[in-house]
Structure formats: structure tokens, C-alpha cells
Amino acid sequence: MQDLKLLANDNRGRSQLEAGFDLLGWDEVTQGSVLPSFDGDATGIANMKAEERTYSGYNSYTATVASWRVIKPVFNRDICIDCQNCWVWCPDSSILSRDKQMLGIDYDHCKGCEVCVEVCPTNPKSLLMFNEHADLEESLASWPEKKKKEKKSEEA
Amino acid sequence: MAITSIKNLKEFSTNNDRFEGAHTLCPGCAHSMIVRELMNCTDDNLVVAANTGCLEVSTAVYPFTSWDTSWIHIGFENAATAVTGAEVMHKVRKKKGRLKDNDAPVKFVAFGGDGSTFDIGFQWLSGAMERGHDFTYICLDNENYANTGGQRSSATPVGATTSTSVAGTHSYGKKEKKKDIVSIMAAHGAPYVAQLAPNKWKIMAKGFQKALETEGPCFINTVSPCCTEWKFDPKDTIGITDLSTDSLMFPIYEIIDGHELNILYRPKNVISVEEYMASQGRYKHLFKPQYRHIIEQVQKDVDAKWDLLQRREEARI
């Protein structure tokens, strides 16, 4: 799979699995609960990249919604022009861009909505949807050729 | 304030998200596109409040929060009240030199759905606007009470079927016209009021920055297409937003100091209301012969509104 080294946490979703064991149930929480998004001081968070931050276990960054997906977007670096359309419109903060470059997809947070594919302007598209279980190398190998006329992207 | 560069998308994309994934909004939901833009258009500290609704329930699912800023939820109707209370406290503590960093710039923002903004939280919002706090209120207008299963609100347009304005043999859907919230907020004498849309990301980011920079109460209505209740394929959220702005169902404009109206986007090719409606299941019944006249009626209203906006812009009133 992708190895982007841009994620501050591995073990995502762990706290979801453990939630039943060491967290208070909904009926045990006193009204007015406070969840810290970060461990320690959060000063200057706006200027820190995800991989530089110390997310707390309460931050949904440490959780996963990967199981929502039945199809997934696959990214083809060779065609991408780094326009960042996919970055600005992804509703799930799942496009990993650094220094004006699109690097890949955060598959723990992507829900497979296909918005990024729709807004990708290249021909052929630099993002296409594949079955969730499709192999990345095989998906890339089966990438369509440049199309004469912009037709709707086909699902592989 | 520390506004971030929005010269082009590449520059904009160097911002570090302060709104995290693994929230539970539907795939393709426009709410999070809008929120991400707001959070990315400034480096200032943000204090955010949210009314009850899809955004709130989906981004604060115990034990998780998707917000990398101070964020509070109290009730359905009172994000404006909560955030303006915080704004006053901040002002006082700053004056007394009691803040950890007295010079750190802080902006106060409230989010509400159309149900909480146009209807149930209306007087709370109006009160906060009248008191003149320094804050920005952003309405995520998906034209229905989406979080409770799609009831009609006073933002629902004529002809839309909702779970409480059901279309059928005796009804064409909602009969009452959409409330003109932008004019109402401008009438409060607010220094900055606008209607913006996520497909026009740059206009939206500029508008957000303007609102955050402007001292006093600012209000922005944003179009937030809801694939679940408008009934369209989640991948089409931006395409549907294009149709909404290009059909002038959602004209993009600002009103400064209650009177100076500027149109911010003029579609090169205006498309028909019919084409807009054909893209969504909530208007499907209007294409039956007995209800087709409703499409024409809405088109007339849209034309009249566009004409009025242009004349107001020209006359500077």
C-alpha cells in the first residue's frame, strides 16, 4: 500500500476498538464534557503539519472510517498536474498534499465519495475509482489511455 | 490578522487542516467542504460554536472531536449566543491582561444549519447581530432539517418535496417561498453579509477572510448541497453546486454595511431552473404535466430576484 510517512498516528482506530473497555458510557458522562484535541500545548497548531502534531486519542484524526468504503480512489502520480482541486473539495480531509504537491490519499479517512475523481481535470484522470479490494499496482497497470473527447470516467 | 494566501489553489493547499477526517458526515457532504475552507483561510486562533445539526452531531461523536480549535456545542439554537459570550469574555480578559498570550489574534465563528439559522435559532442570531459582537456566523444552507430526516424549513424552496412537505397526487411539495435571510441579516446593519458557494472556492475563501477581518457581526449564507436529502449521487456535490450558482437559484453576492451590494459571480452561461431541478430527486415530481407550471413560477421568481440584485448593485442601495 501507500507508504507516505505523513501520518502522525499508526494504529488508527485503536481507540475505537478499545472504547468499550476504558471509556465512560454515554450514561456515565457528566454533562459538559471536555475533550482535548492534542496532548500538551496546542499553540501554533495552524502552522504544524499533521506529522508534526501530537494528536490526542480524542482527536478523530486517530480514528478511521475506512470500513465505510466499498470503492476507493486510486492516485496516478504520473498524470497529476498538482492543481489541488481534489485537495480543496475532499470533504474528508483525505487528500495528502505537501509543498503544493498532491502525494496520495489517506485511506483511513477517505469514504470513497468519488468527489476527487469528478473534479480532477486531467485526461485521463489522475484519480479513478476501483473496487476496495483491488490491488494498487494492478489498478495502475490498467489505467485507461487518454480520451479524445471528455466522457464520463469509467469505473474499472 | 494572519490570513493565508489564496492566490491560487496550490498556495492555498499548503495550509494544514484544522478540521480532521473520520467525522461521520455522509460521503460527499458539502458541510465539511465549507468548514475546511473557513478553517484553512486563516492562521489565527479560532473559537468555534456549532448549533445542533449534521455538522455538530457528526464532528463530536463521543469520544472523538474533529476540531483542532476551541469548539463548543450547547443547544440547537444558541451557537451565536455561546460564541458571542466567549467573545465578550475574551475582550474583558484581554483588557485586564489575563490571557495566556494577550496578543494572540483570535476569531469567533458560529456555524448553524438552515433550520437553526432561519427558524429555531433565529432570535438568538438576531440578538447577537444587534448586540454588535465581533464574530462571524456561517449558515450551512442545505434547505432542510437534514439531521432529523429531511423536514422542510423556511429555507426550503418552492416545489421541493421533504418529509413534511411531501409531494404526491394533491401536492407539489413545499408551497411557501424561501425566506430571504441575506436581506434580513443585512437589515440588521451588519458590516458584512454575503451568500457564497463551495464550487467558487476563491470567492468563498475571500468572503470568509473579509468576514473574519471585519470588526462587528458578519453573516454568510453558504449553499451546502446535501446528497442525502436533495437526492443526487455523492460524487456530484460540486457539479450540483455549479448548477445552483449558474442557474441563479443561489446568486453569489455581498452586502456591505447594510446597503452596498456587490455581485461576486456572474455566470457566463446562465442555465435554466429546469436544468437545475432535473439534477435532483427532490424535484422529480415537478416534471409531471400537472406540476410543470411550478418550475416556470420558480424561474420567474429567480429572474426577478436577479434583476433586483443587479439594479441594487447599480444604484448602490
Ligand SMILES: Cc1ncc(C[n+]2csc(CCOP(=O)(O)OP(=O)(O)O)c2C)c(N)n1
Ligand atoms: C430545540 C430543538 N429542536 C429540535 C431539535 C432536533 N433537531 C436536531 S438536529 C435538527 C435538524 C437540524 O437542521 P439544520 O439546522 O438545517 O441542520 P442540518 O442538519 O440540515 O445541517 C433537529 C430538528 C433539537 N435538537 N433541539
Ligand code: SF4
Ligand atoms: S473519494 Fe471522497 S473522501 Fe476519498 S479522497 Fe476522494 S474526495 Fe476524499
Ligand code: SF4
Ligand atoms: S485533481 Fe487530479 S490533477 Fe489535480 S491535484 Fe488532484 S489528482 Fe492531481
Ligand code: SF4
Ligand atoms: S444528511 Fe446531508 S447535510 Fe447531513 S451529513 Fe448527509 S449529506 Fe451532509
Ligand SMILES: [Mg+2]
Ligand atoms: Mg439544514
